[in-house]
Amino acid sequence: MSIMSEKKCQNCSCETSDDLCNANANIFRNNEAQIKEGEIAVCATCDNCCRERTERLNAVLDSVEDKRLIVAGPGTGKTYTFSEVIKTLPEGSRALVFTLINNLADDLRSELTVIEGREVKAGTFHGYCKELLHSIVSVEGFGNDFSYTPNLPILIEDDARALGFDYGAAGFSRSFSNLNKDDSLNFFVERASYYNAISHTDGVYHTYIYLFNNKDRVPEFDVVIADEFQDFNLLESEFISLLATVNKTLLAGDDDQALYGFRSAKTDFIRGLFNDESLGYEKHYLPYCSRCAPVIVKATNDLVQQATSQGLLVGRIKKDFKPYWPDKYIESSLFPKIHLAKCSTVKTVPRFVEHWINELVDSLSVQPGQNYEFMVIGPENRPDYLTSIKKHLTGSLDGEMYEVVGPKEKSVIDFSEEAYLLLSEGRNTNLAWRMLMREDPPDNLDEIIKCAIDGVRIETLLSAEYVEKHRVLMQEFLDREPEEEKEEEESGRIKILLTNYLGSKGLAANHVIVVGLNNETFPSDAGNITDEEVCKFLVALTRAKKTCALVTNKEYSKERGYLIDRPSSFISWLSASDLESSNYNISKDNINKT
16 A cells, blocks of 8 residues: 655645646746745645636736736726736827726726826726817807716706606616616706706716717727626716727626626626627626635625525626635635624624624734725614714724725815816806806795796895895905815724625725624525625625625614614525624623623
């Protein structure tokens, strides 16, 4: 009987009886042997991961097709792929790269605009359309000095109410996004023309219509790249199709991460490009996740499997999602499970979050850095979770050691400053006075709006006293000493971000804590779970690079008169073997774990 000798992989330290492969140490930069140059001996698993990922990347880079679609899950290297695509272009080439998500736009700018020898324009899709509006686009009925006013829909919604129409800001957005030239859209355009003002969604619409009617003016680049394509709506998808008529186009997305249904985005568009061969998009995959610990990748696959087995995510694009073992072997051994925290009450949750952060900092020697070390994600329909956690953390953690950021508070809109600036410049005075009327409504507000519908200048409809009062306030505003802009300095503290599911999109942190995982909160109806809720939970899980804690809590029921336990159905969708559970309660102002 022969005994096979065990061999040890210098990358992941696993022992195997199979032959090891020689590999470049630079490729396996996080190898366990800490060899920086030359060759290392790696196991088949590490070698195969590396080879397949390289082959997937090369397939994109070597393609000669004008239209390419990358289907890729979270943390699978899309931005890196974009940079490699741009580097294959000849020096002097021009590239346009955009996304809908501000968080991702910042990353794209920092990673791609520094590529030498290529001119890369990177940012948000709406930002690019705004640039076109101010440069090549001419909108019928609007002067060249139009104002770009993001909150314009609020003013026009008020106008509609005063005039007896049941139009709202959300309805305006739907009409533009779905290219519905209906009464709502026409009303908006008419009022916007009167104010000589344009906002976000209508700005994209006007830009698209102009270029559609003047195809010789469609901007040309050596490549146009659109990220997070699953979040684009019909208007934006058609805009990209128009760009694709004169540009090589690379689209990337993941229908499992579709969160923007509230702005008329549909997974139909990315699935349509994937399934309809006549549209001419060559399909590519990036299956390896180098962001998340392997247990999180497995939990994500379990979540998708459970969702599809229950009739959700119908028509989803089937794709592999695998841990990239060459980079993730450490997380596999250090963080083999997801922590499930069962809190006794909702008031226990903030104390658990503090406890969990302190425990990780003590055990892992967490150091300050530029990125968020911790991310706490809560449900949109229960903002009290995040506000109570922030209050507790800011009061209990050392402010010199920790920086608590968020959650974002809903800002109060104040039109006054923009109005006074417009008046001082003597332009778009109808818009300026309309803004001031919202801040300081005159007694005959509705009458003025009704008269203004016929094109009468608003200023002529206001009392002399009202006009003079705001002329004086305008001058006081202009005479104010400008506030000095303070440069943001690196705080040197450990950063903790508190945000909701939507706010977490495009971000990542070493340690993620998801709170509010109770039926009737998330999901809001356990008997009718939606695709969007599945996607939100998937996004939350995959923000975590190393650890993820899922938090459920008992809540007091007024109907029953006692605490009830309703852990989220999503928790039961995950494999019990991947979870480590603990109960937490507060006793004598101390948190206890059992």
